[in-house]
Amino acid sequence: MSLALRRQAIQWLPALAVFALGIGAWQGLVAAFHVQEFLLPKPSEIARTFWDERGTLWHAGIYTFKEALGGFALGSGLGILAALLFAAYRPLGIAFMPFAVAANAVPIIAFAPIMNDWFGLLNPFSKMAIAAVLCFFPVLINTLRGLTSVDPRSIELMHSYAAGRASVFRRVRIPASLPHLFAGLKIASVLSMIGAIVGEYFGGPTNALGVTILNASAYTNFPEAWAGIVLASAFGILFYGAVALAELLTTAWDPSRRAFHTE
Amino acid sequence: MATIAVERPSQTWRGGAAYGAKRSALVAAGLAAFWGIWEAYRFVGERAGITWPFTVDATNMPHIHDMLSALTKPLQPGGPRLIQLEWHWALFTGKEALLGFALGGAIGFAIAVVLAHSGILRRGLLPYIVVSQTVPILAVAPMVVVGLGTKGVKPWIAVSVIAAYLTFFPVAMNALRGLLSPDPRSMELMRSYAADRTAVLWKLRLPASLPFLFSALKISATASVIGAIIGEAPASIQDGLGGAIVNFNQYYSTGPERLWATNIVCAALGLFFFLVVLIAERLVLRRAPEHVA
Numbered sequence: 001m002s003l004a005l006r007r008q009a010i011q012w013l014p015a016l017a018v019f020a021l022g023i024g025a026w027q028g029l030v031a032a033f034h035v036q037e038f039l040l041p042k043p044s045e046i047a048r049t050f051w052d053e054r055g056t057l058w059h060a061g062i063y064t065f066k067e068a069l070g071g072f073a074l075g076s077g078l079g080i081l082a083a084l085l086f087a088a089y090r091p092l093g094i095a096f097m098p099f100a101v102a103a104n105a106v107p108i109i110a111f112a113p114i115m116n117d118w119f120g121l122l123n124p125f126s127k128m129a130i131a132a133v134l135c136f137f138p139v140l141i142n143t144l145r146g147l148t149s150v151d152p153r154s155i156e157l158m159h160s161y162a163a164g165r166a167s168v169f170r171r172v173r174i175p176a177s178l179p180h181l182f183a184g185l186k187i188a189s190v191l192s193m194i195g196a197i198v199g200e201y202f203g204g205p206t207n208a209l210g211v212t213i214l215n216a217s218a219y220t221n222f223p224e225a226w227a228g229i230v231l232a233s234a235f236g237i238l239f240y241g242a243v244a245l246a247e248l249l250t251t252a253w254d255p256s257r258r259a260f261h262t263e
Numbered sequence: 264m265a266t267i268a269v270e271r272p273s274q275t276w277r278g279g280a281a282y283g284a285k286r287s288a289l290v291a292a293g294l295a296a297f298w299g300i301w302e303a304y305r306f307v308g309e310r311a312g313i314t315w316p317f318t319v320d321a322t323n324m325p326h327i328h329d330m331l332s333a334l335t336k337p338l339q340p341g342g343p344r345l346i347q348l349e350w351h352w353a354l355f356t357g358k359e360a361l362l363g364f365a366l367g368g369a370i371g372f373a374i375a376v377v378l379a380h381s382g383i384l385r386r387g388l389l390p391y392i393v394v395s396q397t398v399p400i401l402a403v404a405p406m407v408v409v410g411l412g413t414k415g416v417k418p419w420i421a422v423s424v425i426a427a428y429l430t431f432f433p434v435a436m437n438a439l440r441g442l443l444s445p446d447p448r449s450m451e452l453m454r455s456y457a458a459d460r461t462a463v464l465w466k467l468r469l470p471a472s473l474p475f476l477f478s479a480l481k482i483s484a485t486a487s488v489i490g491a492i493i494g495e496a497p498a499s500i501q502d503g504l505g506g507a508i509v510n511f512n513q514y515y516s517t518g519p520e521r522l523w524a525t526n527i528v529c530a531a532l533g534l535f536f537f538l539v540v541l542i543a544e545r546l547v548l549r550r551a552p553e554h555v556a
């Protein structure tokens with residue numbers, strides 16, 4: 001155990017060193033070159049503001065994170081369902097896939113103002129909707145790729161056991177799709193947070209994080225704006241980390257995942 | 264041999280034409296289906312008074328033909344048609360996106376080359392490259408534009424920098440995976456020829472990374488357009504599609520079809536960037552079929 005811990009420490013040591021060096025250099029350079037506060041406040045300044053405003057910022061962060069989470073759940077859920085449908089009825093998938101790929105190449109986030117007009121500026125669902133649309137396509141494309149790129153030998157083996165379609169799905173296709181699914185979900189976790197904040201930028205309640213950041217910089221309260229930006233990234237990192245952890249937990253017991261590693 | 268050389272192109276041409284016709288028919292059918300669903304939902308929704316999840320009315324769901332015909336009408340009487348304005352906005356935003364794409368692609372690839380050669384840098388920097396994408400760049404955009412402005416950088420170039428920030432990430436991650444992907448046996452072979460790092464990079468790592476690189480560039484093509492559109496809004500740039508979205512959004516209740524028309528142009532610009540990369544991928548990777556992932 002201590003050996004594993006030490007290996008973990010060695011693994012993460014460079015990252016921690018870069019973190020310390022980066023913060024130190026930031027603080028030093030801002031002080032040395034007298035960078036104006038509106039461009040980049042000192043990290044110590046941001047940290048102090050963060051602490052002073054922690055109540056307001058935290059509530060705003062939670063509010064926005066709930067929007068992101070709602071959009072993530074909705075968009076990813078629908079993406080997975082659509083992928084299962086397209087994998088089960090291949091001609092449908094073959095006909096629809098070019099549109100999914102094209103939709104993924106469209107700057108969907110430009111529709112954030114329209115979502116605000118549809119569902120109302122103050123309705124959190126307007127932000128969930130844009131986050132959901134952003135999440136839908138990467139999850140759909142990745143999951144479908146996972147469901148359909150199964151080793152043909154596994155399918156043949158299942159057929160030789162006279163397995164039906166349902167059990168091929170449950171025992172082969174779905175486990176094999178998990179790594180692809182999680183690649184999609186990790187992208188979606190970051191996109192959902194960005195979608196919620198961009199949606200709020202085009203208008204939202206004052207207790208939302210995006211609006212808090214916008215108002216803080218409009219009133220030239222730049223340390224608070226940066227504190228909000230740091231909090232938004234922190235939520236994004238935690239969300240991404242949570243999905244990565246879920247991937248670790250759901251694929252650890254799965255023999256097909258181990259097969260992926262050893263291959 | 265001669266007959267093959269004569270026949271083959273015509274065969275592939277005929278095959279290509281049939282494939283292209285099939286594809287075009289599919290796209291047309293898909294667009295027609297979308298049009299039908301949109302109009303049917305509006306027709307039913309207006310009569311049944313659907314208010315959930317949103318109120319179905321002429322403001323929220325303009326006719327698609329109204330969105331398209333809005334493009335042919337001038338904004339003010341006597342002014343240029345909207346499509347002409349949209350064309351100029353699209354060129355402006357496209358210019359920002361293109362510079363951002365080039366900048367982000369070059370930086371992303373450079374980062375990948377450096378990280379491919381050093382395990383310790385990889386462990387030190389890779390987490391922050393992932394973290395960088397969780398920063399809500401929209402919120403940082405005004406600072407970037409003002410900050411670069413004090414250095415004499417034009418606002419549109421500052422927007423390109425924002426686009427580059429979104430572009431570099433997929434390139435760095437995928438190129439790194441590609442540069443690290445060569446078969447260990449190939450690496451050993453190169454080493455047995457006493458090939459130095461530069462030779463391994465050019466002759467082995469770079470060709471192996473191309474399929475990975477192109478799948479990243481396809482993502483980046485869209486990301487650069489997104490960055491350019493999103494960056495214009497907080498930078499208060501009025502000459503591009505992002506500025507147009509902000510403006511038309513303010514007058515949504517009186518002219519919703521103009522915002523929709525602008526979004527259609529945004530979509531077209533994103534698709535155009537994507538297709539250019541797709542074609543480049545086909546041309547480059549056709550010569551090395553064994554590398555096509």
